[in-house]
Amino acid sequence: MSIKLEHDKNKQAMTSFCMSRAILEDYAKTIARIEGRNEEEVVQRVRVRTRELMKELSDSAKIDETVVTASEGIKQDSKIINAQGNNKISQSKSMALENDRHHSSIVKNSSLKQPDLFASQPLASKKGKNLDMTDGDVIVFPDFFSKNQSDLYFKNLLNDIKWRQDKIKFYGKEMPLPRLTAWYGETDKPYSYSGIPMNPDPWTPDLLAIKSELEKIANVSFSSVLLNLYRDGKDSVSWHSDDEKELGENATIASVSFGDTRTFQFKHKYLKELPKVDVPLSHGSVVIMQGTTQHYWQHQIPKTSRDLKERINLTFRVIK
Numbered sequence: 001m002s003i004k005l006e007h008d009k010n011k012q013a014m015t016s017f018c019m020s021r022a023i024l025e026d027y028a029k030t031i032a033r034i035e036g037r038n039e040e041e042v043v044q045r046v047r048v049r050t051r052e053l054m055k056e057l058s059d060s061a062k063i064d065e066t067v068v069t070a071s072e073g074i075k076q077d078s079k080i081i082n083a084q085g086n087n088k089i090s091q092s093k094s095m096a097l098e099n100d101r102h103h104s105s106i107v108k109n110s111s112l113k114q115p116d117l118f119a120s121q122p123l124a125s126k127k128g129k130n131l132d133m134t135d136g137d138v139i140v141f142p143d144f145f146s147k148n149q150s151d152l153y154f155k156n157l158l159n160d161i162k163w164r165q166d167k168i169k170f171y172g173k174e175m176p177l178p179r180l181t182a183w184y185g186e187t188d189k190p191y192s193y194s195g196i197p198m199n200p201d202p203w204t205p206d207l208l209a210i211k212s213e214l215e216k217i218a219n220v221s222f223s224s225v226l227l228n229l230y231r232d233g234k235d236s237v238s239w240h241s242d243d244e245k246e247l248g249e250n251a252t253i254a255s256v257s258f259g260d261t262r263t264f265q266f267k268h269k270y271l272k273e274l275p276k277v278d279v280p281l282s283h284g285s286v287v288i289m290q291g292t293t294q295h296y297w298q299h300q301i302p303k304t305s306r307d308l309k310e311r312i313n314l315t316f317r318v319i320k
């Protein structure tokens with residue numbers, strides 16, 4: 001199959017190329033050999049990235065459609081369930097749980113329901129729960145910001161942030177990303193995300209206040225933040241790891257959510273037998289991803305046919 005990929009961003013050796021998958025993998029192996037890196041791992045990363053780009057393309061194509069009917073939405077959801085092997089806890093069930101309990105549950109997509117880890121915690125508690133993931137270190141704070149603080153931040157960010165509609169290029173065609181984004185932080189730290197160069201706007205008072213709260217639990221000093229605005233259930237981010245070289249080895253990322261609850265999903269890159277992990281991210285919640293998480297796990301916010309309102313997500317990062 002012939003594929004076109006835009007660039008090798010790490011080496012900036014090519015801006016775009018079109019070749020068969022076999023040749024591409026061969027090329028990746030050669031680069032790995034020259035750089036003394038593990039060939040299998042590099043090839044695996046190329047495969048993952050190829051799949052991500054193809055997924056982004058098809059997601060964008062779907063978003064481009066002006067009418068998505070309810071029945072189409074339902075079909076999409078059932079495909080996801082089948083792809084996950086007819087798990088007894090289906091995606092729609094876990095979504096319903098998420099809705100009902102609002103702040104409280106973590107559901108792993110295995111045939112067994114996990115205990116409700118947050119049920120006994122008081123609201124606004126700042127105590128996190130480690131998700132205990134193989135090769136990963138992810139801590140969730142379901143009610144990090146109070147309802148009042150969260151309402152205020154949500155309103156301010158929606159109005160004040162310079163939201164933009166980015167595009168991705170694939171097969172030479174430009175497609176809109178299925179969400180709006182913005183990039184703020186130290187203005188001398190350039191960064192590219194999914195191949196898109198980002199020029200940060202300077203910190204705002206709200207962003208600085210949020211950052212300072214997060215630094216107390218993450219024990220790092222964040223230099224920038226990527227913001228995502230999911231306008232409704234059709235907006236999404238597809239499977240990826242935040243492993244750009246600017247973030248360095250074992251990046252610490254703090255992710256804050258305001259607005260409607262969405263399901264954050266994790267899957268292990270190599271151990272396919274491990275169940276996916278679903279985490280409902282509600283208004284005012286925080287997730288810290290650290291250690292080897294980005295090496296071994298991918299995450300996504302899947303589309304849903306449920307009628308959802310806006311959600312804002314901020315991922316604070318350290319650019320080296």
Ligand SMILES: O=C(O)CCC(=O)C(=O)O
Pocket residue numbers: 226228237242255264281299300301313315
């Ligand atoms: O919206 C989210 O919770 C995740 C966003 C994300 O993964 C990213 O921006 O890298």
Ligand SMILES: [Fe+2]
Pocket residue numbers: 240241242299315
């Ligand atoms: Fe991410």
